[in-house]
Amino acid sequence: MDLKPYIRSIADFPKPGIMFRDITPMLKSADAMKEVIRQMAEPFRQSGVTSVLAAEARGFVFGAPLAMELGCAFVPVRKPGKLPGETQQFQYDLEYGSDTLEIHSDAITAGDRVLLVDDLLATGGTIEACLNLARQQEATVVGAAFVIELTFLKGRDRLDGIDVVSLLQYATEDADE
């Protein structure tokens, strides 16, 4: 099943010069979604994953079904103030300013084997924050799985020492790719 036709390219979003790769057509096809979740799970079926970690909001769309597919826990990573229990935070730099993500402190522990999940790997800031959150909890991060990777942004370089998998790659900002 060719998954790329389920991605729509929209120019100049969220700002001029950016070609946004829109996953909403993929979400409209249950068959495509089942194939996506199968392909994201496949490389990690023998990895002993105990927790899938994904950041709001688009990460939840793939993280929750993937955890069910792998038969493991889903751990939501959220913006500050959303999780009701005691949390562990991680602050990270953006192009301008910074952002903070958090998880429940009891969500993962030293024995856990964590798979990081998101829809898109771009510059890698969000997923690196998730990686650091997991490592702060002394969990073992076994890998990261993405639907889309924008290879020209080299986000993969920030995920040193873990197994990084993406289903669809884009090497440029071209609409035709």
Next chain:
Amino acid sequence: MDLKPYIRSIADFPKPGIMFRDITPMLKSADAMKEVIRQMAEPFRQSGVTSVLAAEARGFVFGAPLAMELGCAFVPVRKPGKLPGETQQFQYDLEYGSDTLEIHSDAITAGDRVLLVDDLLATGGTIEACLNLARQQEATVVGAAFVIELTFLKGRDRLDGIDVVSLLQYATEDADE
């Protein structure tokens, strides 16, 4: 399978006097999640649902797997500025001020049969906004499915004329319930 043990009650969140019903223990159990998705799907298997509509962020956790279970489209409802295509908006009142949600204009059309999904039915503001978004697009809304319903807040009364299903009900703010 008794699902209530997978809900944790946390007092005084997000503000004093509120007993927050926390779903994160449920998310940690793939078995519980599979049962939740099965139970949410069950009443709507013969309803000809073409689209599951759910608002960010917690709605995505249940909406995406439920759409896969029902073999239909998942349509994300988002805060303004997140969806890259042309959008349709709906503004609604909160206790203080107002909020806006949007969907892609081409996400649902007049022929669609929509199931609204969220983790929690409280006062019903968010889900009523989703209902109005779907109706603005002239789609038929067949029902709404929730994991938790806070029955004392009577959100159900705002969802006139559709089939409302919840898996777990709380009639008070008591921690022991």
